[in-house]
Amino acid sequence: MTIERIRTDILILGSGGAGLFAALHAHAAEASLDIIIATKGLLGKCGCTRMVQGGYNVALNPGDSVERHFMDTIEGGKWLPHQELAWTLVTKAIERVTELENEIGCFFDRNRDGTLHGKAFAGQTFDRTVHKGDLTGIEIINRLMEQVCARPGIRRLEEHRAVGLIPSKDGGSMAGVLLIDIRTGEFQFVEAKAVLLATGGGPTMYRYHTPSGDKSMDGLAMALRRGLRLRDMEMVQFHPTGLYAGPDTRMTGTVLEEGLRGAGGHLLNGGMHRFMSDYDAHLERATRDVVSRAMYAEMRAGRTTKNGGLYIKMGHLGPDKVRKQFKGMVERCDDCGFDLAGGLVEVVPTAHYFMGGVVCNVDTSTDFPGLFVAGEDASGMHGANRLGGNGVANSTVFGGIAGEVMPQWIAANPGHSVPDEAVLDAEAARALHPFTAKPGDINRLRERLLDVMWNDVGVIRDRTGLHRGLSALDEIEAELLAIGAADSNRAFNMNWHDWLNLRSLVETSRVITLAARRRENSRGAHFRDDFPEPGDLASSTFTVACQQDGRVAITDEPVLFTIVRPGHSLLSDKAAAE
Numbered sequence: 001m002t003i004e005r006i007r008t009d010i011l012i013l014g015s016g017g018a019g020l021f022a023a024l025h026a027h028a029a030e031a032s033l034d035i036i037i038a039t040k041g042l043l044g045k046c047g048c049t050r051m052v053q054g055g056y057n058v059a060l061n062p063g064d065s066v067e068r069h070f071m072d073t074i075e076g077g078k079w080l081p082h083q084e085l086a087w088t089l090v091t092k093a094i095e096r097v098t099e100l101e102n103e104i105g106c107f108f109d110r111n112r113d114g115t116l117h118g119k120a121f122a123g124q125t126f127d128r129t130v131h132k133g134d135l136t137g138i139e140i141i142n143r144l145m146e147q148v149c150a151r152p153g154i155r156r157l158e159e160h161r162a163v164g165l166i167p168s169k170d171g172g173s174m175a176g177v178l179l180i181d182i183r184t185g186e187f188q189f190v191e192a193k194a195v196l197l198a199t200g201g202g203p204t205m206y207r208y209h210t211p212s213g214d215k216s217m218d219g220l221a222m223a224l225r226r227g228l229r230l231r232d233m234e235m236v237q238f239h240p241t242g243l244y245a246g247p248d249t250r251m252t253g254t255v256l257e258e259g260l261r262g263a264g265g266h267l268l269n270g271g272m273h274r275f276m277s278d279y280d281a282h283l284e285r286a287t288r289d290v291v292s293r294a295m296y297a298e299m300r301a302g303r304t305t306k307n308g309g310l311y312i313k314m315g316h317l318g319p320d321k322v323r324k325q326f327k328g329m330v331e332r333c334d335d336c337g338f339d340l341a342g343g344l345v346e347v348v349p350t351a352h353y354f355m356g357g358v359v360c361n362v363d364t365s366t367d368f369p370g371l372f373v374a375g376e377d378a379s380g381m382h383g384a385n386r387l388g389g390n391g392v393a394n395s396t397v398f399g400g401i402a403g404e405v406m407p408q409w410i411a412a413n414p415g416h417s418v419p420d421e422a423v424l425d426a427e428a429a430r431a432l433h434p435f436t437a438k439p440g441d442i443n444r445l446r447e448r449l450l451d452v453m454w455n456d457v458g459v460i461r462d463r464t465g466l467h468r469g470l471s472a473l474d475e476i477e478a479e480l481l482a483i484g485a486a487d488s489n490r491a492f493n494m495n496w497h498d499w500l501n502l503r504s505l506v507e508t509s510r511v512i513t514l515a516a517r518r519r520e521n522s523r524g525a526h527f528r529d530d531f532p533e534p535g536d537l538a539s540s541t542f543t544v545a546c547q548q549d550g551r552v553a554i555t556d557e558p559v560l561f562t563i564v565r566p567g568h569s570l571l572s573d574k575a576a577a578e
């Protein structure tokens with residue numbers, strides 16, 4: 001088989017907030033380095049950073065502090081976050097937002113006195129979510145893209161899909177990445193001295209989900225195959241307000257932003273009862289996990305609309321105000337036949353964000369020399385729950401750090417490693433597997449996966465369901481391996497890519513299920529009906545998944561309280577009470 005070879009210094013996989021920031025910072029650190037961004041979609045048009053609606057958490061305004069932002073992150077994460085990573089996130093966010101405005105060219109909404117406007121987001125003790133209306137991600141990605149395009153030293157491989165991380169012949173470091181040029185179907189092997197994994201996670205294996213369609217957990221599936229450790233894999237965040245626009249539209253599951261609840265929106269069940277009062281004192285402003293669980297419980301009890309969903313209502317806040325404050329949301333609902341400003345909109349909880357990911361250090365390095373990770377592919381910053389607004393902060397903060405660190409790594413480790421040709425050939429053969437079997441119904445298998453994960457490994461879990469889920473995943477994988485792509489032409493063969501997407505999703509779904517079975521308590525996004533208690537916070541552990549010889553083992557490791565211990569706070573009693 002033919003594999004074209006390309007050489008570069010730094011290869012960045014993914015063009016979201018993490019990937020683009022990494023490219024800009026690496027270029028700024030050492031302009032003579034050759035940098036390639038390889039991305040599955042089109043630059044500026046793919047991934048979830050572009051989809052960010054609500055905004056960016058940053059402690060800028062009087063009354064707020066990095067300590068307060070940190071405590072919200074730790075408490076929201078149910079004491080599972082890696083504290084040094086969380087601290088880096090909240091402190092560097094200030095630098096990054098300033099950079100976004102002053103160097104990248106973003107304009108965020110302002111208060112009358114010229115300071116940046118921070119909106120309310122659920123689960124936070126301060127209104128610190130900086131935004132551009134409710135289309136913040138478009139502002140961030142468009143400006144980042146302009147900056148990247150203005151630098152010829154940053155090359156781009158668009159519509160290029162990474163399929164395998166290739167180690168050096170001695171197995172001691174990264175040698176490069178095998179890609180498929182989606183347009184031609186041909187393979188390319190990019191040899192690189194440093195590689196950044198920034199493919200953005202993306203739990204698109206659930207019946208209702210929000211992330212962009214190009215995300216299918218490829219990065220984590222590749223990392224698993226290379227034997228990297230994955231942390232917190234049971235932690236899938238469900239956003240409470242996914243639009244329900246009917247069974248046959250991609251609009252179903254897309255997110256209606258958190259600010260709607262933050263601004264005072266009400267959630268109603270099919271009987272028009274404001275049910276959150278039955279579940280939590282914070283009502284609709286409780287954290288995402290609490291609200292999603294309450295909604296799922298209402299749905300399970302059958303107290304739904306005739307379509308099986310629930311309602312969000314904003315009209316009591318004044319339709320004109322809602323139209324002005326949530327223009328994008330109002331238009332999106334209108335496109336689907338709903339009046340968000342004055343009427344009722346049907347909603348369901350929807351899989352939104354993946355807290356799990358590759359184990360990494362504060363400088364974004366991983367266990368595998370030469371491989372770095374940032375954004376939603378990385379883990380540890382959020383623990384059991386990501387605060388709304390901490391996602392884009394995470395990708396831009398750590399993407400920037402990776403961009404600074406990779407040139408340093410290259411300075412200390414110059415020269416390309418000799419690749420392990422056997423692994424390269426095996427990865428190519430693996431990717432071509434669908435051309436060796438008779439065509440089959442990939443979509444039917446995908447539909448089954450969506451149902452299995454939603455019903456058995458979703459918002460509320462128990463041992464019986466998780467076992468059932470594991471058996472079903474084995475069946476789906478066996479069936480998938482027995483069928484192939486509909487067309488043998490590899491150029492723009494989306495059926496082939498659907499097959500590859502599904503394989504990544506099935507493999508990572510199994511790890512999610514195993515980690516969920518392992519955690520016999522309920523923390524944040526992970527809720528076990530059979531183990532509803534959180535367990536002792538002071539002896540908190542996190543799960544670590546590692547694959548060896550094709551089998552995934554899950555172990556527990558203790559959370560290190562390096563900055564603050566459960567029962568304590570970085571805030572004074574007075575500040576905490578304010």
Ligand SMILES: Cc1cc2nc3c(=O)[nH]c(=O)nc-3n(C[C@H](O)[C@H](O)[C@H](O)COP(=O)(O)OP(=O)(O)OC[C@H]3O[C@@H](n4cnc5c(N)ncnc54)[C@H](O)[C@@H]3O)c2cc1C
Pocket residue numbers: 013014015016017018019038039040041046047048049050051052053054055056057160161162163198199200201210211212214215216218219255352353374375376377388389390391392393395
């Ligand atoms: C609808 C929506 C709204 C959101 N709103 C907010 C918000 O208000 N505030 C907030 O903080 N967070 C929000 N988030 C979360 C936030 O978008 C993410 O946390 C963050 O943007 C992830 O950035 P990233 O760079 O890691 O990944 P992404 O921006 O998702 O980029 C991933 C990139 O990897 C590429 N890729 C994927 N697979 C491959 C492969 N195999 N090979 C090569 N490239 C690949 C993709 O094409 C894409 O370019 C929202 C998410 C969604 C879905």
